[in-house]
Amino acid sequence: MINKIVFENVSHSFANKKIFENFSIELDAGKIIAITGANGSGKSTFLKLAGQFIKPDTGKIIAFDDGKIIDKINLRKKISAVAPNMNLYSELTAFENIKFFVGLRDIVLNDTDEFFKRVELDIETKNKSVKNFSTGMIQRLKFLILLAIDSDVWILDEPCSNLDDSGKNIFLKEIKNSAQIGKLILMATNERDEAKIANEIISLPIH
Amino acid sequence: MKLSACQFISVIRKEFLINCRQRAIFVSMLMFSLTALACISLAIGGTFLESKLLSALLWIIIFFASTALDKTFDDEAITTLKIYGDSQSIFFGKMIFSLISMTALMIFLLPTFLILFDCEVKSPPILLITIFFGICGISGAGTLISAISATASIRSGLFSILLFPIILPIFLLAIDLTSAALLNFEIPISSLITMIIYDSILILAGSILFDYLWY
Known part of the structure; x- marks a missing residue:
């Protein structure tokens, strides 16, 4: 189980803008950490750095699994995400998408009905092509995949975008429950409702 | 470097489902081959062609048809795939699917080529192994x-530019072997062994390099 992700003197620039300079922080498991800030302040970049999807210009990002340092390949295996730039396969049905993505984590899932109920997605949509889904339904499906994979670290970029109130409540409840069982939740958001459930808030300044 | 069977099968199944529904890669390979075959066959009429020239023609058509593989990583969910997918499963899954597509193309292309150019194959097993x-x-x-x-x-033409020098040694060996298979000359076994070794090095190097691209 991932214990923490540590930023050590991290400096990083994006599009010739210095986003982080000698930035150090410990992100502990069992907490919901909200990253807030204006558009372009570097919220998504923070998430990419934490997940080691990108390298910082200088400094180190270290992940600890059961107290031992793990490399980015092993960290990647412990991460699930919901983000606006994450697409699903429009040619596949909801079930085929779920089966494919959970299969990539060596999980064989024959019964997905329980997950459809958890995200309140109509079970009849299971065999419908994703190209016929609304943006809110796609967001619920991305969240369903995240729940089915059940990783140690959740990286959430605007997780409640395109969701109605009922969808938002379900997501926030699941996020809170997951933090309670020891998952590390990193959530980039500007929504007050989302930030309210966070144990820690990192506010990024405008550059 | 570890390859999981479950992940590998998931990738092949997904590629198969999407390509069956979109048919993009296979149809472009098939249409190019059909057009090239028809043009050359109609242009030369009944003219006799030497086996070396015939072999070169066959492999030129295969090379240009293979440029459709450029779309292999035009994956609409590439970001999601990078989060959940392991590099080796993605590389080998997509590679095996490309091999399946190329094999399906050859099932159509090879008999059509042999009929249109009135070729007699003296050593079918060597021809099939070479292909x-x-x-x-x-x-x-x-x-x-x-x-x-x-x-x-900047992607324009990059695939063909990079592909050509890498697979040129395979083509030269394949043309040599195909020509020998058509004429029943003494089969250059050394060429076949060299081709197998080159393939193995290519796939191994590809698998190692792909980790750097993926992570």
Whole structure:
């Protein structure tokens, strides 16, 4: 189980803008950490750095699994995400998408009905092509995949975008429950409702 | 470097489902082959062609048809795939699917070519083995180069430019072997062994390099 992700003197620039300079922080498991800030302040970049999807210009990002340092390949295996730039396969049905993505984590899932109920997605949509889904339904499906994979670290970029109130409540409840069982939740958001459930808030300044 | 059967099968199944529904890669390969075959066959009429020239024609058609593999990493969910997918399963899954597509193409292309150019094959097993190892090399190189060109900011023509020098040794050996298989000359076994070794090195190097592209 991932214990923490540590930023050590991290400096990083994006599009010739210095986003982080000698930035150090410990992100502990069992907490919901909200990253807030204006558009372009570097919220998504923070998430990419934490997940080691990108390298910082200088400094180190270290992940600890059961107290031992793990490399980015092993960290990647412990991460699930919901983000606006994450697409699903429009040619596949909801079930085929779920089966494919959970299969990539060596999980064989024959019964997905329980997950459809958890995200309140109509079970009849299971065999419908994703190209016929609304943006809110796609967001619920991305969240369903995240729940089915059940990783140690959740990286959430605007997780409640395109969701109605009922969808938002379900997501926030699941996020809170997951933090309670020891998952590390990193959530980039500007929504007050989302930030309210966070144990820690990192506010990024405008550059 | 570890390959999981479950992940590998998931990738092949997904590629198969999407390509069956879109048919993009296979149809473009098929249409190019059909057009090239029809043009050459109609242009030369009944003219006799030497086996070396026939073999070169066959492999030129295969090379151009394989440029459709450029679309291998035009994956609409590439970001999601990078989060959940392991590099080796993605590389080998996509490579095996390219091999399946190329094999399906050859099932159509080879008999049509032999009929249209009135070729008699003296050594069918050698011809089939040559075709198989030839398309193995193309699939391995094509998958890696498609991944490289997908990350490049300027993509135009990059796939063909990178593919040509990498698979040229395979083509030269394959032309030699195909020609020998048509004429029943003494089969250059050393060429076949060299081709298998080159394929193996290509796939191994591709698998190692792909980790750097993926993570």
